[in-house]
Amino acid sequence: MSEWIASLRVRGLVQDHTPLPDRPEALGAMYVGIDPTADSLHIGHLAPLQLLYHLAQLGIHPIVVIGGATARVGDPSGRKSERPLLPPEVVQQNAQKIAAQVQRLLPFPFTLLDNYEWIGGLSLLDFLREVGKFITVSYLLSKETVLSRLESGISFTEFSYPLLQAYDFYYLCRHRGCRLQIGGADQWGNITTGIELIRKLTGEEVYGLTCPLLTRADGTKFGKSDSGDNIWLDPTKTSPYKFYQFWFNQSDADIPMLLKVFSWRPLQEIQAILEDQAKTPERRLAQRTLAYEMTARVHGEDIAQSVQRASEVVFGAGDLAELERLPATLLEAIANDMPHYTWAEPNLPVLDILVRIGFLRSKSEGRQLLLQGGLSVNRQRIADERQTLAAIPPLRGRYWLIQRGKKHLAWLSILT
RNA sequence: GGGGAGUUGCCGGAGCGGUCAAACGGGCCUGACUGUAAAUCAGGUGGCAUCUGCCUACGGAGGUUCGAAUCCUCCACUCCCCA
Numbered sequence: 050m051s052e053w054i055a056s057l058r059v060r061g062l063v064q065d066h067t068p069l070p071d072r073p074e075a076l077g078a079m080y081v082g083i084d085p086t087a088d089s090l091h092i093g094h095l096a097p098l099q100l101l102y103h104l105a106q107l108g109i110h111p112i113v114v115i116g117g118a119t120a121r122v123g124d125p126s127g128r129k130s131e132r133p134l135l136p137p138e139v140v141q142q143n144a145q146k147i148a149a150q151v152q153r154l155l156p157f158p159f160t161l162l163d164n165y166e167w168i169g170g171l172s173l174l175d176f177l178r179e180v181g182k183f184i185t186v187s188y189l190l191s192k193e194t195v196l197s198r199l200e201s202g203i204s205f206t207e208f209s210y211p212l213l214q215a216y217d218f219y220y221l222c223r224h225r226g227c228r229l230q231i232g233g234a235d236q237w238g239n240i241t242t243g244i245e246l247i248r249k250l251t252g253e254e255v256y257g258l259t260c261p262l263l264t265r266a267d268g269t270k271f272g273k274s275d276s277g278d279n280i281w282l283d284p285t286k287t288s289p290y291k292f293y294q295f296w297f298n299q300s301d302a303d304i305p306m307l308l309k310v311f312s313w314r315p316l317q318e319i320q321a322i323l324e325d326q327a328k329t330p331e332r333r334l335a336q337r338t339l340a341y342e343m344t345a346r347v348h349g350e351d352i353a354q355s356v357q358r359a360s361e362v363v364f365g366a367g368d369l370a371e372l373e374r375l376p377a378t379l380l381e382a383i384a385n386d387m388p389h390y391t392w393a394e395p396n397l398p399v400l401d402i403l404v405r406i407g408f409l410r411s412k413s414e415g416r417q418l419l420l421q422g423g424l425s426v427n428r429q430r431i432a433d434e435r436q437t438l439a440a441i442p443p444l445r446g447r448y449w450l451i452q453r454g455k456k457h458l459a460w461l462s463i464l465t
Numbered sequence: 466g467g468g469g470a471g472u473u474g475c476c477g478g479a480g481c482g483g484u485c486a487a488a489c490g491g492g493c494c495u496g497a498c499u500g501u502a503a504a505u506c507a508g509g510u511g512g513c514a515u516c517u518g519c520c521u522a523c524g525g526a527g528g529u530u531c532g533a534a535u536c537c538u539c540c541a542c543u544c545c546c547c548a
Contacts, residue, residue: 420495
């Protein structure tokens with residue numbers, strides 16, 4: 050039974066599933082829900098979308114549901130505390146942005162819906178009679194997401210969230226022939242609630258499939274930067290350069306898992322890359338491949354190429370002369386693709402400038418870094434806090450490569 | 466409705482009138498070593514400074530005191546137990 054998900058298993062995309070039909074065609078359509086709680090997707094959203102991608106290849110029609118209604122309630126799944134309610138207009142804006150992102154991201158036909166369409170007009174009375182009546186409180190209480198919140202507190206609003214999502218599934222089942230819901234592992238409780246509701250209301254058997262919550266080799270969650278920020282798909286929230294660097298910096302221990310989960314390459318090809326990686330890890334072929342593929346998918350080939358080039362130049366070049374020798378247009382492009390600041394008065398101490406432009410959080414932090422040798426401009430360590438920017442010759446008359454620690458690089462140019 | 470416990474820095478968690486910018490752990494940052502990896506070791510982790518000085522901070526608002534994270538009052542929120 051369900052041989053067809055074997056390759057998904059190999060890729061590490063399967064956490065849990067209900068008994069599945071022998072043939073994927075029996076499912077008709079499937080859906081994944083995304084609540085617009087922010088104005089952009091982040092890489093945490095990608096794993097379920099990978100599942101969607103691979104399943105779509107098997108002939109199951111994909112539906113993406115933006116939770117314009119559910120985001121106004123707040124999913125308690127995987128949260129330790131109550132979510133603040135988002136204003137309706139914010140949810141609406143987010144929903145639009147995320148819909149546009151999804152459109153750009155998925156290169157295959159799919160149906161895009163917003164659950165506000167069918168939940169928005171649902172009256173409380175109808176909801177209580179048509180949905181609430183069929184799920185018992187003890188059933189909901191036994192769900193992990195609810196259970197774990199009983200101590201810390203959960204409002205009735207969030208408590209009722211699983212019912213709304215269950216209703217989505219029911220609605221899509223009836224109106225769109227959708228018989229499979231997929232999602233992250235944290236969605237298991239919500240998905241099974243939907244299955245339960247549909248069985249009670251229609252007697253029909255529907256299915257659920259989740260992908261694992263990705264964890265690193267050290268047990269921490271995958272998906273945030275070291276400093277704990279989300280890695281967004283929106284280039285104004287996470288620059289393509291940073292996005293590329295995020296993937297590039299993944300550890301050897303995690304890269305096999307990541308490549309299998311996120312790459313669209315055939316498994317065979319991935320195997321070959323991983324073998325190379327095992328033999329000569331210092332080449333970082335696996336990281337480079339993944340970083341490029343993901344950046345290209347999210348931001349486009351052109352940008353992927355240019356940030357890759359920027360990364361190579363900035364990290365690779367031994368001395369400044371090499372940077373100087375680059376064609377002016379390339380240097381400019383590189384500067385533009387990386388974090389970039391402008392400043393007008395080079396006669397101030399470097400430290401002050403870096404604080405004012407926001408590259409350093411405070412002067413104290415700057416001093417600290419300086420003391421430890423973690424601060425440089427144009428690859429020169431800043432050793433004196435009174436050192437002025439003007440005293441350091443800029444590249445091409447107007448660029449400085451500023452550096453905090455080993456990996457935090459940015460450009461500073463003089464405002465003309 | 467009644468009774469009890471609690472609210473400390475990014476998180477966990479000490480402190481119970483001065484020696485507290487607040488022990489300890491985690492996280493994070495930087496350095497060394499490396500491969501923009503991992504592990505390890507070292508330093509740092511509120512802000513400003515003319516650098517042992519000032520300002521802001523221990524849920525909120527007041528008060529007691531020479532002096533409060535520490536005591537009192539009120540308020541808010543959370544948890545537990547009884548109705």
